[in-house]
Amino acid sequence: MQQTDALPAQVKGRSQQTAAQPKPGLFRRIMTDVKRDKHLYVLIGPYMILFFLFTVVPVALSILISLTYFNMLEFPRWAGWNNYMRLFLDDDIFIIALKNTFIFAVITGPISYIACFLFAWLINELRPKARAIMTLVFYAPSISGNIYFIWQIMFSGDAYGIVNGFLMRTGFISEPILWFQNPKYTLMIIIIVQLWLSLGTSFLAFIAGLQTVDRTLFEAGAVDGIRNRWQELWYITLPSMRPQLMFGAVIQITASFAVADVAMNLAGFPSVQYSAHTVVTHLIDYGTIRFEMGYASAIATVLFMIMLGSNLIIQKLLRKVGD
Amino acid sequence: MRISLRFGGQKRINRSWQVDFLLFLLLGLFGAFMVIPLIYAINNAFKPLDELFLFPPKIFVRNPTLNNFPDLFHLMAKSWVPFSRYIFNTVFITLAGTIGHVLLASAAAYPLAKYKFRGSKVLFSIVVLSLMFSPQVTAIPNYMTMSWLGWIDTYWAIIVPAFAFPLGLYLMKQFIEQIPMALLESAKIDGANEYRVFWSIVMPLVKPAWFTLIILLFQMLWASDGGSFIYSEELKTMHFAMGQIIQGGIARAGVAAAVALLLMIVPVVMFIITQSQIIQTMASSGIKE
Numbered sequence: 001m002q003q004t005d006a007l008p009a010q011v012k013g014r015s016q017q018t019a020a021q022p023k024p025g026l027f028r029r030i031m032t033d034v035k036r037d038k039h040l041y042v043l044i045g046p047y048m049i050l051f052f053l054f055t056v057v058p059v060a061l062s063i064l065i066s067l068t069y070f071n072m073l074e075f076p077r078w079a080g081w082n083n084y085m086r087l088f089l090d091d092d093i094f095i096i097a098l099k100n101t102f103i104f105a106v107i108t109g110p111i112s113y114i115a116c117f118l119f120a121w122l123i124n125e126l127r128p129k130a131r132a133i134m135t136l137v138f139y140a141p142s143i144s145g146n147i148y149f150i151w152q153i154m155f156s157g158d159a160y161g162i163v164n165g166f167l168m169r170t171g172f173i174s175e176p177i178l179w180f181q182n183p184k185y186t187l188m189i190i191i192i193v194q195l196w197l198s199l200g201t202s203f204l205a206f207i208a209g210l211q212t213v214d215r216t217l218f219e220a221g222a223v224d225g226i227r228n229r230w231q232e233l234w235y236i237t238l239p240s241m242r243p244q245l246m247f248g249a250v251i252q253i254t255a256s257f258a259v260a261d262v263a264m265n266l267a268g269f270p271s272v273q274y275s276a277h278t279v280v281t282h283l284i285d286y287g288t289i290r291f292e293m294g295y296a297s298a299i300a301t302v303l304f305m306i307m308l309g310s311n312l313i314i315q316k317l318l319r320k321v322g323d
Numbered sequence: 324m325r326i327s328l329r330f331g332g333q334k335r336i337n338r339s340w341q342v343d344f345l346l347f348l349l350l351g352l353f354g355a356f357m358v359i360p361l362i363y364a365i366n367n368a369f370k371p372l373d374e375l376f377l378f379p380p381k382i383f384v385r386n387p388t389l390n391n392f393p394d395l396f397h398l399m400a401k402s403w404v405p406f407s408r409y410i411f412n413t414v415f416i417t418l419a420g421t422i423g424h425v426l427l428a429s430a431a432a433y434p435l436a437k438y439k440f441r442g443s444k445v446l447f448s449i450v451v452l453s454l455m456f457s458p459q460v461t462a463i464p465n466y467m468t469m470s471w472l473g474w475i476d477t478y479w480a481i482i483v484p485a486f487a488f489p490l491g492l493y494l495m496k497q498f499i500e501q502i503p504m505a506l507l508e509s510a511k512i513d514g515a516n517e518y519r520v521f522w523s524i525v526m527p528l529v530k531p532a533w534f535t536l537i538i539l540l541f542q543m544l545w546a547s548d549g550g551s552f553i554y555s556e557e558l559k560t561m562h563f564a565m566g567q568i569i570q571g572g573i574a575r576a577g578v579a580a581a582v583a584l585l586l587m588i589v590p591v592v593m594f595i596i597t598q599s600q601i602i603q604t605m606a607s608s609g610i611k612e
Contacts, residue, residue: 033441039517040434040443047431048446050487053468055453058461065463072467115353122350125343132598134350136591137358143538143594144587145546146562149569150364153576162363165380196357201490201539201605208605229338243609250454250610251490258457280459287463288551297463304460311455315610 059304066297076294083298094299096274097282100187101257104278105310107191109256112198116248119199120206121233135207142200151193152266155179183275186267190276193262198255202248209244213237246318250311257307260284279303364587367580368392375576391581398578399564404556406564413561416478417544420485424540425533427486432495433521437507447496451610453489462551469552480552485544491536497607498532499525531600538597542590561586 034041066083068076087094123134141147154162157178164176179185217236218226226232238245260280263269267276270285279299287296362382367375369387399406434440435447465484466475474480502525510524548562565582568575594601 030441037434037438037440040438040440043434043517043521044431044446047427047487047492050427050483051450051453051489051492054465054484054487055461055489056449058464058468059456061464061467062461119350119353122346134354135598135602136595137354139594140361140591141357143542143590144361145542145590146548146565147361147364147583147587149583150360150367153367154360154363160376160380162380162382196360199357201608204601205605205608208602209609211602212606229342241609243611244605246610247608254455254457258459260459280457283459283462287466293463293467300460300463304456307456307460308452 062297062300062304065294066301068294070293070297071291072293079294083295084302086295087298087302093274093277094279094282097277097279100275100277101259101279101306103187104191104194104259105253105256108194108198108259109253112195112256113202113249113252115195116199116203116252117206117245120203120210121237123207124210131207135204138199139203142197142203146261146265148193148197148262149265151189151196152180155189155266157181180267181272183271183273186271186275190259190263190266193266194256194259197262198252200251200255202251205244205248205251206241209241210237213240242318246315249314249318253311253314254307257303257310279306361587364580364583367577368584370577370580372577375580391577395568395578395581398568398575404559408557409559409561409564412478412558413545413547416481416547416560417541419478420482420544421537421540423482423486424488424491425536428488428491428495428536429499429526429529429533430521432492432499433525434517435492436496436499437502437504450489450492450496454493466551474552476553476555476558478553478558481544481547481549485540488540488543491539494535494539494604494608495529495532497609498529498604501607502528531603534597534600535604538590538594538601541593545586545590 065076067079067081069079069083070076119134119138123131123138126134156164157176157180159165159168159176161176161179163179164173167173168176177185179189213236217240218232221232221236226235258280259278263271263276263278264281264284269281271277280303283296283299283303286292286299290296359382366382366384368391369389370384371386371388371390374381374385396406399409435443469475469480472479474483507520507524510520515523546562547560548566549559553559561582565579565586568582569579
């Protein structure tokens with residue numbers, strides 16, 4: 001027993017000794033490098049300090065807090081996995097939120113991604129003036145702030161709402177539908193609005209990417225037997241745009257899991273029968289209303305894992321496109 | 324139809340006008356889907372009250388009026404805080420956050436794009452990773468940080484985190500990478516130090532990327548409602564005021580539409596002016612392997 005105890009200590013001591021020899025060297029080397037590049041560190045410093053303070057450290061803190069009971073008033077108490085167990089085993093509303101979030105993500109993620117590319121691809125064939133106008137038409141909703149509240153007016157539950165008015169005049173329905181009181185419609189309307197808002201940064205990246213595809217490749221392709229635009233798209237355009245496609249995927253995936261503002265503003269908070277409740281609205285509920293910070297951090301951590309996980313998987317898949 | 328779809332005089336290979344027609348019909352239909360709500364929102368701002376509540380409802384205004392705009396100021400004049408204060412808050416937060424972000428992100432992007440130094444690769448990888456989750460993930464620790472800094476209920480809680488917005492740094496770094504190293508080196512031979520190279524060579528060359536960062540930050544901050552950080556009425560933003568007006572219900576529908584128009588028009592006009600520069604920046608946005 002003593003021997004086995006002694007052995008690691010000896011090894012430890014030796015490794016410390018051997019590590020101690022190059023350590024000052026390594027340290028000194030780092031210091032000379034840092035000193036040489038000190039202007040570069042001065043330049044990145046201000047940004048990186050703030051970036052770590054508001055993005056990197058909070059992720060680590062969030063994971064840590066998720067393992068405690070914390071209400072902002074008392075010192076946090078250790079909770080181990082309890083918050084997570086409660087989340088997945090006892091919290092029925094979280095399961096609804098998770099289900100809704102995945103429905104939103106699985107529908108709006110791929111559709112918005114394909115829409116961004118499809119419309120960028122079609123717009124790219126227009127003449128420069130028409131191209132600029134159509135780019136504006138498709139991009140404008142995503143930068144118009146909270147203008148999506150107009151959908152609330154369009155889908156308003158009385159006969160003055162433009163959708164009800166249209167359906168009543170054409171005889172599809174005889175009395176107005178209360179769109180946001182009926183869980184059957186709520187999810188659908190939020191998906192439509194979310195898609196309407198989703199042609200943002202990635203759409204612009206695709207338009208830009210399409211303009212940089214080398215035109216001579218198309219001529220070469222035609223010589224090599226590419227006969228129609230679909231083959232051209234698959235064999236030339238898509239492979240040349242892989243970096244933009246990967247960038248766009250990151251933006252669309254992250255956005256598709258973060259549905260909250262639209263749901264809260266259109267369907268109310270909390271929504272009827274939690275029909276528009278998502279992981280983010282659940283997080284807002286516990287974080288800013290109930291002040292159960294440990295529990296809210298567990299929700300945030302789950303969200304973080306879902307977003308990061310799906311992004312990394314999709315990146316891996318996209319790297320294989322065209323290989 | 325066919326001729327109008329051509330690239331300026333370029334010979335079009337592998338295209339047939341039938342498919343062209345179908346595809347551009349599709350583009351037109353979805354374009355209408357995108358633009359009709361916006362047109363409706365613009366028209367609502369000019370509708371008198373009786374037209375806002377008309378059956379059957381109409382998208383276009385028939386007797387346009389400008390009354391909703393003065394009404395907005397009258398309505399808000401009676402409120403606790405004058406509307407001009409909300410405008411000031413939004414404009415101040417937007418300008419300060421945008422300018423700070425463009426400066427800090429460009430300064431950080433230049434070394435990351437052009438030099439290899441200890442930590443540069445790791446730092447950039449972290450920035451790319453941070454694009455893969457949304458800010459809600461960090462909301463709770465950020466609230467604690469803000470209260471620890473004493474920034475709750477100040478402009479800084481909104482402005483300073485915006486400085487370190489990751490997407491801006493990412494796009495700026497990708498764009499700066501295209502600047503030829505020879506240009507920077509020749510400036511250094513002439514005696515310029517890193518700061519001078521950054522400020523007098525790099526910054527003027529990346530103007531298109533500035534506009535991109537400006538539009539991204541501008542629309543984000545312009546749409547900010549203060550979140551959970553700001554609770555004093557006199558520090559709240561135009562967006563928050565709009566929410567309050569909408570809550571006011573039917574009698575205020577015209578005024579609400581007027582605020583919505585004010586909020587929407589500024590980022591859209593900015594985009595119209597800077598579109599070509601933004602597209603130029605986005606060309607280098609791809610994630611390289």
